[in-house]
Amino acid sequence: MNFLTQGENPFSLDNIRRTLVRLEDTIIFALIERAQFAQNNDLYNKDAAPFKDVTNGRTFLEHFLWETEQVHAKARRYTSPDEYAFTSPLPDPILPSLSFPKFLAPNDINVNAQIMDLYLQHIVPKICAEGDDLNYGSAATRDIECLQALSRRIHYGKFVAETKFRSNPKEYSRLAHEHDRDGIDKLLTNSAVEAALLQRLHRKALIYGQTVEGPTADEHQTTQLKIPVEVVVDLYKTWVIPLTKLVEVDYLEKRGLEWDGNVDW
Amino acid sequence: MNFLTQGENPFSLDNIRRTLVRLEDTIIFALIERAQFAQNNDLYNKDAAPFKDVTNGRTFLEHFLWETEQVHAKARRYTSPDEYAFTSPLPDPILPSLSFPKFLAPNDINVNAQIMDLYLQHIVPKICAEGDDLNYGSAATRDIECLQALSRRIHYGKFVAETKFRSNPKEYSRLAHEHDRDGIDKLLTNSAVEAALLQRLHRKALIYGQTVEGPTADEHQTTQLKIPVEVVVDLYKTWVIPLTKLVEVDYLEKRGLEWDGNVDW
Numbered sequence: 401m402n403f404l405t406q407g408e409n410p411f412s413l414d415n416i417r418r419t420l421v422r423l424e425d426t427i428i429f430a431l432i433e434r435a436q437f438a439q440n441n442d443l444y445n446k447d448a449a450p451f452k453d454v455t456n457g458r459t460f461l462e463h464f465l466w467e468t469e470q471v472h473a474k475a476r477r478y479t480s481p482d483e484y485a486f487t488s489p490l491p492d493p494i495l496p497s498l499s500f501p502k503f504l505a506p507n508d509i510n511v512n513a514q515i516m517d518l519y520l521q522h523i524v525p526k527i528c529a530e531g532d533d534l535n536y537g538s539a540a541t542r543d544i545e546c547l548q549a550l551s552r553r554i555h556y557g558k559f560v561a562e563t564k565f566r567s568n569p570k571e572y573s574r575l576a577h578e579h580d581r582d583g584i585d586k587l588l589t590n591s592a593v594e595a596a597l598l599q600r601l602h603r604k605a606l607i608y609g610q611t612v613e614g615p616t617a618d619e620h621q622t623t624q625l626k627i628p629v630e631v632v633v634d635l636y637k638t639w640v641i642p643l644t645k646l647v648e649v650d651y652l653e654k655r656g657l658e659w660d661g662n663v664d665w
Numbered sequence: 666m667n668f669l670t671q672g673e674n675p676f677s678l679d680n681i682r683r684t685l686v687r688l689e690d691t692i693i694f695a696l697i698e699r700a701q702f703a704q705n706n707d708l709y710n711k712d713a714a715p716f717k718d719v720t721n722g723r724t725f726l727e728h729f730l731w732e733t734e735q736v737h738a739k740a741r742r743y744t745s746p747d748e749y750a751f752t753s754p755l756p757d758p759i760l761p762s763l764s765f766p767k768f769l770a771p772n773d774i775n776v777n778a779q780i781m782d783l784y785l786q787h788i789v790p791k792i793c794a795e796g797d798d799l800n801y802g803s804a805a806t807r808d809i810e811c812l813q814a815l816s817r818r819i820h821y822g823k824f825v826a827e828t829k830f831r832s833n834p835k836e837y838s839r840l841a842h843e844h845d846r847d848g849i850d851k852l853l854t855n856s857a858v859e860a861a862l863l864q865r866l867h868r869k870a871l872i873y874g875q876t877v878e879g880p881t882a883d884e885h886q887t888t889q890l891k892i893p894v895e896v897v898v899d900l901y902k903t904w905v906i907p908l909t910k911l912v913e914v915d916y917l918e919k920r921g922l923e924w925d926g927n928v929d930w
Contacts, residue, residue, distance in 0.1 A: 425877075451760070471732040475805070494719045495801075600878075603877055607875055
């Protein structure tokens with residue numbers, strides 16, 4: 401989403417949904433690109449030679465991510481309300497601040513640690529060949545693309561949550577005061593939307609993951625898929641949707657507790 | 666290509682071709698990702714406020730690219746024989762060197778300046794909406810992906826050229842001594858392969874550029890393409906193939922002139 405130029409209401413559910421659907425493509429592209437390289441588990445092991453001498457107690461991925469995030473922080477990436485850094489400390493931006501429209505209530509919800517864990521434990525082993533191909537920089541660069549896209553997607557739940565809160569503030573507030581997190585979860589869940597999302601992902605993984613062969617082949621012929629379709633669907637079903645829900649419920653519980661009854665948004 | 670683990674001959678024409686075909690996907694994905702954002706021409710103007718105060722005479726893209734390449738250089742990216750940096754100076758790697766198999770003859774052919782020019786003049790204006798959406802970091806990050814993939818693709822011509830040289834060293838050497846660049850071009854050109862490439866690209870751009878809609882739509886229904894198919898085909902036809910040829914002919918002319926007649930490769 402472009403918070404700055406997207407007309408009167410960049411935070412309408414329609415605009416938010418459009419961003420989430422587009423992010424599915426970005427996530428699938430990033431996974432396909434990562435899948436070119438072997439697992440390269442040394443990237444994720446802080447004691448692996450030859451990295452341990454140069455990464456100061458971090459894994460190579462963490463070190464490379466930290467260096468990359470420093471560059472991006474200087475370009476004010478993490479001043480945007482939909483960008484969340486994985487590492488710290490990070491330098492201040494060298495560019496002047498942009499005035500983002502105020503929408504979210506103040507909060508410090510950040511599930512990047514869980515995103516890193518699920519990505520390394522459940523995604524890399526399922527999309528990459530076993531073993532080590534020495535393409536460390538290439539693999540880590542793609543890891544960063546995957547992680548950043550997943551982080552943006554999952555923390556986008558805050559925008560969904562705020563929009564839903566504004567549509568029914570009294571009920572969310574009542575549930576928050578009762579600490580009824582299941583009730584909040586139930587109230588914000590739209591099962592039809594979730595089912596449609598998983599079907600759409602299935603088709604995207606089939607379409608974007610095609611290996612397009614020579615010119616004489618049928619347009620839809622594929623010899624193999626670059627990543628298993630079910631990995632993409634499972635990624636969302638098992639991890640992305642539940643983690644997004646966690647972000648949403650955390651946000652709504654705090655939001656509901658702190659709401660002062662004012663509906664002049 | 667993985668030069669280090671791809672069996673006995675990582676430089677067979679089959680292996681080189683596989684890498685080139687796979688790079689088409691990477692280039693198309695990168696273009697699709699860039700096309701989400703407006704042209705943002707201030708990124709490419711070294712006098713644009715607010716960048717001119719912080720980028721020391723570079724454009725914002727050049728500055729951001731330089732910072733990114735510094736991070737990648739430390740991770741030994743530019744020690745790989747298929748990676749070419751756009752900026753300088755760059756720091757030494759912090760990781761120990763890898764022993765890449767020796768294949769190319771020494772040369773300093775680098776067409777990254779031409780790649781930057783063609784990308785900014787002919788690609789960005791054709792795939793991105795006019796104007797400015799303030800998504801500078803996002804756009805520049807995608808620019809870097811596009812530029813790096815194009816650079817890798819075009820400089821890969823050196824591997825093609827060396828392989829072709831070894832298959833017919835006497836003839837290439839004869840043409841080189843006559844400075845017959847057209848003759849070298851003709852000898853290395855395989856028109857059928859080029860025609861097949863353009864047809865394959867057309868289909869890839871159609872398939873990967875689809876906007877996949879909701880679950881009830883037909884699997885192959887699209888409402889719009891994320892980038893125009895003809896831009897992808899033209900990019901290759903007008904720029905990538907001719908620039909690759911330039912790299913190949915430059916390489917082969919020098920190679921042929923310096924060849925000592927030894928065929929013990």
